[in-house]
Amino acid sequence: MSQSNQIKKIYLLSNLFYIVNIFYIFFNRITFIMLENVLVLDNGAYTIKAEYGTAQQPRVIHNCKIARGKGDKKTFIGDQLNSCTDFSGLYYRLPFEKGYLTNWEVEKGVWDRIFSKEVFNCDPKNTNLLITEPCFNLPNIQRTYDEIIFEAYEFQSYFRTTASWLCIQNDTTSLYNDINFSAKPDCILVVDSGYSFTHIIPFVMNRPVLPAIRRINIGGKLLTNHLKEIVSFRYWDMMDQTYVMNEVKESCCYVSQNFLGDLETCRRNTRNNSILREYVLPDFSRNSQGYIREKKCREESYDQSDEQVLYMNNERFTVPEILFNPSDIGMKQAGIPEVIVESINAVLPEMFPFPVNEVDLQGLFYSNIVLVGGNSLFSGYKSRIEKDLRILAPTDFEIRVGMPENPITYAWKGGNNFITMPEFKEKLVTRSEYLEFGYNICIRKFGFGNETDDLSNE
Amino acid sequence: MSKKIDRRTVVLDQTTRNKNIQHHLNELERDNYAEVPELEIVSGTMTKPRRTVEVDTSQNRKTKARSKKELLRQLSVKRNLNALLEESKIDQFPPNIPTYLTVAAGKSRFPPRKFCSVCGFLANYSCKTCGMKYCSVKCLETHEETRCMKYTV
Numbered sequence: 001m002s003q004s005n006q007i008k009k010i011y012l013l014s015n016l017f018y019i020v021n022i023f024y025i026f027f028n029r030i031t032f033i034m035l036e037n038v039l040v041l042d043n044g045a046y047t048i049k050a051e052y053g054t055a056q057q058p059r060v061i062h063n064c065k066i067a068r069g070k071g072d073k074k075t076f077i078g079d080q081l082n083s084c085t086d087f088s089g090l091y092y093r094l095p096f097e098k099g100y101l102t103n104w105e106v107e108k109g110v111w112d113r114i115f116s117k118e119v120f121n122c123d124p125k126n127t128n129l130l131i132t133e134p135c136f137n138l139p140n141i142q143r144t145y146d147e148i149i150f151e152a153y154e155f156q157s158y159f160r161t162t163a164s165w166l167c168i169q170n171d172t173t174s175l176y177n178d179i180n181f182s183a184k185p186d187c188i189l190v191v192d193s194g195y196s197f198t199h200i201i202p203f204v205m206n207r208p209v210l211p212a213i214r215r216i217n218i219g220g221k222l223l224t225n226h227l228k229e230i231v232s233f234r235y236w237d238m239m240d241q242t243y244v245m246n247e248v249k250e251s252c253c254y255v256s257q258n259f260l261g262d263l264e265t266c267r268r269n270t271r272n273n274s275i276l277r278e279y280v281l282p283d284f285s286r287n288s289q290g291y292i293r294e295k296k297c298r299e300e301s302y303d304q305s306d307e308q309v310l311y312m313n314n315e316r317f318t319v320p321e322i323l324f325n326p327s328d329i330g331m332k333q334a335g336i337p338e339v340i341v342e343s344i345n346a347v348l349p350e351m352f353p354f355p356v357n358e359v360d361l362q363g364l365f366y367s368n369i370v371l372v373g374g375n376s377l378f379s380g381y382k383s384r385i386e387k388d389l390r391i392l393a394p395t396d397f398e399i400r401v402g403m404p405e406n407p408i409t410y411a412w413k414g415g416n417n418f419i420t421m422p423e424f425k426e427k428l429v430t431r432s433e434y435l436e437f438g439y440n441i442c443i444r445k446f447g448f449g450n451e452t453d454d455l456s457n458e
Numbered sequence: 459m460s461k462k463i464d465r466r467t468v469v470l471d472q473t474t475r476n477k478n479i480q481h482h483l484n485e486l487e488r489d490n491y492a493e494v495p496e497l498e499i500v501s502g503t504m505t506k507p508r509r510t511v512e513v514d515t516s517q518n519r520k521t522k523a524r525s526k527k528e529l530l531r532q533l534s535v536k537r538n539l540n541a542l543l544e545e546s547k548i549d550q551f552p553p554n555i556p557t558y559l560t561v562a563a564g565k566s567r568f569p570p571r572k573f574c575s576v577c578g579f580l581a582n583y584s585c586k587t588c589g590m591k592y593c594s595v596k597c598l599e600t601h602e603e604t605r606c607m608k609y610t611v
Binding site for chain 2: 091092093094097098100102103104105108135136138139140141144147148151152200210211213214215216217221222225226228229230233234239240242260263266267314315318325326327328329330331332333334335338339342
């Protein structure tokens with residue numbers, strides 16, 4: 001793939017800026033907000049990833065209230081779930097609906113818990129908060145964020161952005177195994193496949209290209225529910241065991257590289273093939289954790305009829321396959337690789353205030369793809385995307401797909417990186433500013449999700 | 459016996475079939491299979507509304523008279539995403555501004571594959587009545603006994 005001089009020049013320029021920036025950061029740190037007063041909180045629909053700026057790793061906390069039904073009336077909020085030993089028949093109460101924060105009663109309960117002495121021991125009046133919101137958050141929901149953070153908790157200052165934007169504040173070049181590019185690339189495509197949905201977001205020079213963002217309405221929750229449903233129909237009734245089925249999904253499911261081939265392998269011999277796994281379901285008296293049983297033991301343990309075994313055959317790969325072919329369950333949307341191509345094609349040179357060559361632009365996106373979000377942890381996910389993209393993309397483009405070591409906490413790490421930058425200080429809205437200007441100041445400063453922040457409207 | 463004959467003569471039209479698929483997709487978005495028993499989970503941290511409070515959206519929020527308690531009471535009024543979408547009025551934005559409604563990915567270029575609704579393998583046939591796929595006579599029997607017409611009511 002050849003690159004024009006223009007792009008090279010941009011690279012050199014951005015390289016220069018990068019070096020200048022490093023010096024800038026160095027001198028700024030002295031006068032900068034103390035990092036231990038900054039709480040970075042990636043508010044995911046399933047888990048919250050949060051910790052103070054001085055830490056290296058975030059704590060992952062369930063973002064829900066969980067109640068034990070029938071008789072046992074115990075409620076677990078957030079991190080209290082760690083003390084739960086019986087995961088059968090849990091009721092979830094989630095603050096998010098289809099990826100958007102709608103139930104503030106639950107959310108406030110969870111936040112009350114994690115800001116309390118037992119978890120983060122956070123004093124909002126002396127804390128600067130960096131919090132994430134979903135892509136294209138509704139303006140009225142954003143307003144509620146502002147109200148809750150400034151009026152109910154009275155935080156000193158806060159900055160609200162999307163998790164995908166925080167992801168690209170990391171050094172994404174280190175995700176690829178080559179050393180061709182040392183500077184931060186100008187074009188990055190983030191594939192964020194989370195609990196509620198999957199977003200494909202192209203970034204140019206640190207800014208999202210809003211008209212090219214695409215959403216697929218498939219996330220981890222739908223996959224778990226689908227698995228729950230087919231398992232309940234075929235083997236055991238697991239409809240009330242969402243927690244258990246989520247663990248089954250995480251330990252057994254994988255993304256197939258040869259879908260029809262694997263399906264044929266499963267069909268030939270449904271009780272003995274290389275794909276079949278025997279998952280021993282937890283009974284919460286002797287074992288509270290399910291596990292995959294070795295096949296050899298099958299004959300020996302045959303007498304132990306009290307062990308409930310779930311045979312995972314084609315379920316292992318047909319469930320994550322929905323991410324690649326939503327039409328398999330009747331959803332009228334394209335899968336991830338196809339939407340990546342659609343999204344890249346939607347980035348038009350006319351959207352930029354400076355002249356760009358369309359081919360170069362597309363090439364840059366294809367060679368800077370970053371996979372984040374919990375669904376990236378399915379084994380084979382990355383190589384399948386590479387494989388499918390190779391088929392769909394024009395042949396002269398290089399395809400580089402990178403996945404961080406931990407795709408769940410990558411946004412938090414980016415946030416942790418971002419708070420050391422001087423831009424963070426500029427983006428923060430303080431409580432006194434909010435009290436003076438109202439939520440308009442938040443709209444003006446936070447940008448993303450609003451039409452004002454788009455490159456094309458500059 | 460007569461029930462079985464009745465069922466075989468009924469054929470669902472395409473609109474109902476699409477509606478069933480949509481209903482199924484909505485089911486997959488649920489947090490819990492059964493309804494959450496409401497009373498058990500109320501925690502003490504939030505002021506519980508005694509009666510439903512009407513949220514006045516036209517209220518001028520710059521007046522700072524509103525107390526914390528009142529804010530929390532307003533927020534504890536449950537509104538689902540559809541209500542919020544309506545309230546946000548993003549459907550009235552000019553078409554060149556991307557919003558939640560416009561970013562949904564479009565249809566695939568490729569035709570959908572067909573899988574047996576019972577065993578999950580490739581299927582060649584579809585049920586005359588409801589249109590769900592099946593792969594063999596054995597699976598058809600299971601389908602008719604369990605799933606066929608179950609979603610229609």
